[in-house]
Amino acid sequence: MAKSSTFSTRDIGIDLGTANTLVYVRGRGVILNEPSVVAIDSRNGKVLAVGSEAKEAVGRTPGTITATRPLKGGVITDFEATEGMLRQFIRMARVGRGRAPRVVVCVPSGVTGVERRAVLQTATRAGARSVHLIEEPMAAAIGAGLPVHEARGSMVVDIGGGSTEIAIISLGGTVATHSARIAGDALDAAIASYIERNFSMAVGERTAEDIKMSLGEGSSVPVRGRDKNTGMPKTVELSHAAIKEALEKPTAAIVQAVVTAFDACPPELYGDIMERGIVLTGGGALLHGLDERLAKETGMPVFIAENPLDCVALGTGRCLEEFDKLETVFSSPATVAGA
Numbered sequence: 001m002a003k004s005s006t007f008s009t010r011d012i013g014i015d016l017g018t019a020n021t022l023v024y025v026r027g028r029g030v031i032l033n034e035p036s037v038v039a040i041d042s043r044n045g046k047v048l049a050v051g052s053e054a055k056e057a058v059g060r061t062p063g064t065i066t067a068t069r070p071l072k073g074g075v076i077t078d079f080e081a082t083e084g085m086l087r088q089f090i091r092m093a094r095v096g097r098g099r100a101p102r103v104v105v106c107v108p109s110g111v112t113g114v115e116r117r118a119v120l121q122t123a124t125r126a127g128a129r130s131v132h133l134i135e136e137p138m139a140a141a142i143g144a145g146l147p148v149h150e151a152r153g154s155m156v157v158d159i160g161g162g163s164t165e166i167a168i169i170s171l172g173g174t175v176a177t178h179s180a181r182i183a184g185d186a187l188d189a190a191i192a193s194y195i196e197r198n199f200s201m202a203v204g205e206r207t208a209e210d211i212k213m214s215l216g217e218g219s220s221v222p223v224r225g226r227d228k229n230t231g232m233p234k235t236v237e238l239s240h241a242a243i244k245e246a247l248e249k250p251t252a253a254i255v256q257a258v259v260t261a262f263d264a265c266p267p268e269l270y271g272d273i274m275e276r277g278i279v280l281t282g283g284g285a286l287l288h289g290l291d292e293r294l295a296k297e298t299g300m301p302v303f304i305a306e307n308p309l310d311c312v313a314l315g316t317g318r319c320l321e322e323f324d325k326l327e328t329v330f331s332s333p334a335t336v337a338g339a
Helices: 079-093 113-125 136-143 184-199 205-213 240-264 267-276 290-298 308-321 323-329
Strands: 012-016 020-025 029-035 038-041 046-050 065-068 102-107 130-135 154-159 164-170 173-180 220-227 233-239 278-281 302-304 330-337
Touching (some): 012 079, 012 308, 020 079, 020 308, 029 079, 029 308, 079 113, 136 154, 136 164, 136 308, 154 240, 154 267, 164 240, 173 240, 184 205, 184 233, 184 240, 205 240, 278 290, 278 308, 290 302
Parallel strands (some): 012 102, 154 278, 278 302
Antiparallel strands (some): 020 029, 130 330, 220 233
């Protein structure tokens, strides 16, 4: 007789990312995709807004309101803000007034035991009845449709906002993992730094992200910012070649992280990866030309997942939908009891 599933239709999976948080509800799919941003009233610590509403306030708030991103490098740096954000997202995802949900949360493969406990405790305090953790590259591999339970090697590279997570997977477990705290945010910072250094102009993180996403769309892109010498508005044309130059250092670091992951790969799995290729997930997978560069540097075929931005959330969702089949992928410690 088959064992009954541990999860119910009220339970949710959370891709708690540095840049965006996605929420999956069992039986409904991904229902929320919001920026991981919180607006807080500094006078009383009250959370005023989360997600898109809070992101719109970044750089535009009065002195009494702070808009912050409470995660950095894929881990929590502001526990109270993260708890407030999760509480709001869980409340938005819940239907009715039934029992508090069980929650599956993704964490980077390189987090420490202290950081794991912080995620468990924060999610529990935010309203979860119990919390399970799954490492991001495993969730990404499941969401990308890789056969993680087969006795053959699969390789996934998940490039998020704060970290690049690399895993070689076989028989439902990670054979080798590598986590580099350099990803989308580092790419944005490199663009902003390049513009400041070469044009004496300051641009915000949203402008830098827009420039990154425009790579490959034309020969140049107009960039508006503040002249650091005069303090007045300024516009410059940033060429395709200049954007590539600005991104060279962090891009090279991501490539090197992937190459380093092969150092721990058993020789028996090289052939499997050569046959199946490296699968890219996360927002960074969409960086123009990155797949071609990785293929050149590693000598392996490289493919972008069908839905790279949602792979981690979709993988988390599959763990909810098929808990009995996939429960071995949860990381340890597995759960913390909630209220």
